[in-house]
Amino acid sequence: MEARHSHIVLGLGATGLSVVRYLSAQGVTPLVMDSRSEPPGQAELERDFPTVALITGGFDCRYLVQAQQIIVSPGIAIDTPEIKAAIDMEIDVIGDVELFARALQQSSAKVIAITGSNGKSTVTTLVAEMAAAQGINYAMGGNIGVPVLDLLAADADLYVLELSSFQLETTHSLNCIAATCLNISEDHMDRYADLAAYRQAKLSLYEQSKLAVFNRDDQLTLPNEPMNQTSFGLGVPAGDDWGMSEGALVHGEQQIVEVNEVSLVGRHNHANLLAAMALAFAAGVEKQAMVSVAKQFKGLQHRCELVSVVNDVAYVNDSKATNVGATVAAIEGLSAHQGGIILIAGGDGKGADFSPLARPLQRISQLITLGKDGPAIAELVEGSITVETMQQAVAQAAQLAEPGDLVLLSPACASLDMYSNFMARGDDFKQLVAELVVDHE
DSSP: OOOOOSEEEEOOHHHHHHHHHHHHHTTOOOEEEESSSSOTTHHHHHHHOTTSOEEESSOOHHHHTTOSEEEEOTTSOTTSHHHHHHHHTTOEEEOHHHHHHHHTTTOOOEEEEEEOSSSHHHHHHHHHHHHHHHTOOEEEEESSSSOHHHHGGGOOSEEEEEOOHHHHHTOOOOOBSEEEEOOOOOOOTTTSSSHHHHHHHHHTTGGGBSSEEEETTOGGGSOSSOOSEEEEOSSOOOTTOEEEETTEEEETTEEEEEGGGOOSOSHHHHHHHHHHHHHHHHTTOOHHHHHHHHHHOOOOTTSSEEEEEETTEEEEEOTTOOSHHHHHHHHHHTTTOSSOEEEEEOSBOTTOOOGGGHHHHTTOSEEEEOSTTHHHHHTTSTTOEEOSSHHHHHHHHHHHOOTTOEEEEOOSSBSTTTSSSHHHHHHHHHHHHHHHHHHTO
């Protein structure tokens, strides 16, 4: 065993590399460990940081117990035995977001943070777009795009962060001007003991914020303790909260924008827009900037994205719906659609309970399932069709669809049983729809 290392990075990949870059800039040479034999980012580490040692294939306790600080990547559970041993020895075990928070302690920069089971990326991007429209010098990242430590180079006045429950497990001192937990539904049940544990990881964000922005349509998002708070929801708001009234998005009694002027599709996206407005307002964004974004922003790829209309049938890509709650939100958000809805679902359910899908699935006209847990979803609907591939699913949907119908890919599952990620799954769907367009020209 070599000399002890004061700082150890657990997990390489994009986050681990960002930690190595940050520590190296502080004059610290860390040790990196990864449980994988060939972790992503290894070639980049060897090229850019030849003096940084990498141990693969596991975590060596002999090094861990001698460290001053261990920085854990979000993909690694903190109840891993080696990490628990270090925590029991009162070694500082944190994540990259906590390092970021500590780096900003002497800064005047503001932080807005967004968590929740669904809609995080949309709301994070909306807040960033609103900040841009206001002319604020901002940087966006975290669980979306750029790792948080890499954002520090931007020297921004406002940091807009998307944060997962995994990241929040190791974050304790993020000083947000405003933060939200958009919603809570079962996800990552292969990592958490139960829904309550998952929820608590999410709600820990409120304890690090001057203002909690919660969803009054989802009681699980309410702060555990009384604090400075506001809410958003699809009903008429009380007091100075955010909501909908007489066909418009409103702040208290003030109308912001008519719903029919908003580009985003679906009631769940109107809720996302209200959450973004509440957060942006806390950062000093004015109504005019909010309205310009609301009118122009059409959504992110793979999130209720209208791909094409073929033979008067709309094809919508919601591949980002990697959990049950996201698919429930998509179906309910599209409930105003006049025609039938053909749903393509299935993949790796990550140990989730699919029963909350039963009621929303009554609203669809046909269910087509695929993937590892497709059969479990198929059991919820009589007459569902099970296929092996996305190509078969799209072909079957196209054959069944009538003019005015909508074909929705919203899997309620992760993609890793069939694809490298949800983007690859969505891209496959989009390519197959594009081939339908060619066939019908």
